[in-house]
Amino acid sequence: MQTNCLKQGETMFVNVNAHPGSQPKALGQLGELSRARVILSEFKYNKGTEIFGEAEAADYIYQVIDGAVRTHKLLSDGRRQIGAFHLAGDIFGLENGTAHRFTAEAIVDTTVRLMKRCSLEHVAETDALVALDLLNMTTSNLRHAEDHMLLLGRKTSLERVAAFLLEMDRRLTAAGVMALPMSRRDIADYLGLTLETVSRALSHLHGMGILGFLGQTQRQIVLLDRVRLAELDL
Amino acid sequence: MQTNCLKQGETMFVNVNAHPGSQPKALGQLGELSRARVILSEFKYNKGTEIFGEAEAADYIYQVIDGAVRTHKLLSDGRRQIGAFHLAGDIFGLENGTAHRFTAEAIVDTTVRLMKRCSLEHVAETDALVALDLLNMTTSNLRHAEDHMLLLGRKTSLERVAAFLLEMDRRLTAAGVMALPMSRRDIADYLGLTLETVSRALSHLHGMGILGFLGQTQRQIVLLDRVRLAELDL
DNA sequence: CGGAGACCTTGATACAGATCAAAGCCTCAT
DNA sequence: ATGAGGCTTTGATCTGTATCAAGGTCTCCG
Incomplete structure (x- = not known):
């Protein structure tokens, strides 16, 4: 049952909790995948660097150990749609065919664990x-x-931004503060808006007393009224 | 290995080719699923009737034998997003949890084959x-x-409509003619537009000589210039 | 510590697509 | 066959969001 991708004695620890939308972030939580012994190593990507490109061979699957990753598609003229943000614990780059369907980039300095794809296939x-x-x-x-x-x-636009805040609140709020790793442009490309529209929506929510900006940065957000925020997202 | 859902002697024939985006429509083409002997029966739904509702228990999975099905989500105020159209041969209603995430309705009179879900789970x-x-x-x-x-x-809007036509051309063109089962409103709710915008885009493509309407109906479309159509979808 | 560049906000204006409206066309049941 | 009701087109107008523009703020490197 061992595959040619196997390196002796190594084990993949995988979070069953695979992706955007899932809550717990504990690393090392085992799914059944942990039973598959596979090549495993860690790698660091600097802020802004590409992890893999769309249509590239999908040789590895990835788990975010620390940091944040965005996956996107581009139109020929540069319009961008971000499909998902991947935070600590999330798995990304899992493809069924042989080619990636998104480009993945580190949003901030990011550590990932990676696993040779062919192992998984054979085990599966x-x-x-x-x-x-x-x-x-x-x-x-x-x-x-x-x-x-x-x-x-x-x-x-307001509903989209409200939904985004609730999603991020669920996935990365620590000590009541949401420290967003991504820029307004990233949020815009995730929500299908422009960065100006995102900024205006956040200002509007701020003006309504639904959120506050922490300290001197616009990426640290405190949700002051989750109930009213949820009411804005139909 | 037999499950409690099994009825003696029945076998599910499944198209590996599961869904929107896949080409061949031959029924009865076997995937590995055909090795699983499961409850199987056919059912007819009249045009416009609901096959299952969002959040309902997902007791069955379905394969379109003949006809067409749309699956959608609704916002509380009635805005609708159609996630996919399912044509002959397509499988839909496959959920991993226990509840459906979409509502499914027959677009025209439709025959489906259905299969008890729990069988599949146990076999898998x-x-x-x-x-x-x-x-x-x-x-x-x-x-x-x-x-x-x-x-x-x-x-x-023009890119969306062009992409829609190319998708339907791939999936349901017979003898050079595309006989769309769905209304302009359905197309609009699939493309995130209004029905007027869809109609205008089609008229525009007609005016450009890229498509023609057949006979006296607006739902029979002939693509006259697939190359230029493809150029419109970036 | 200071300054360059990236990021963010805010304002003014433009425009694609939505909304409102009406008329023609097709379908289908009687 | 025929007419009622639903579907589609087309036109006029409105509006939410994009685009253009400018100034402020933060970050981070030297």
């Missing part, structure tokens, strides 16, 4: 529980994409 | 190849959703 062919784990991770990505289609197709 | 737990089949179907849904996010977030 014979181990139904590993395959089910992959299915669960893919399904959680799918659920996120489905919800995001509704947002992109039908929500107003 | 022990059969890696069945699990991989489910993974492949889920991945093809995911790919479609990812492409659609780019369309909804960043494309212009």
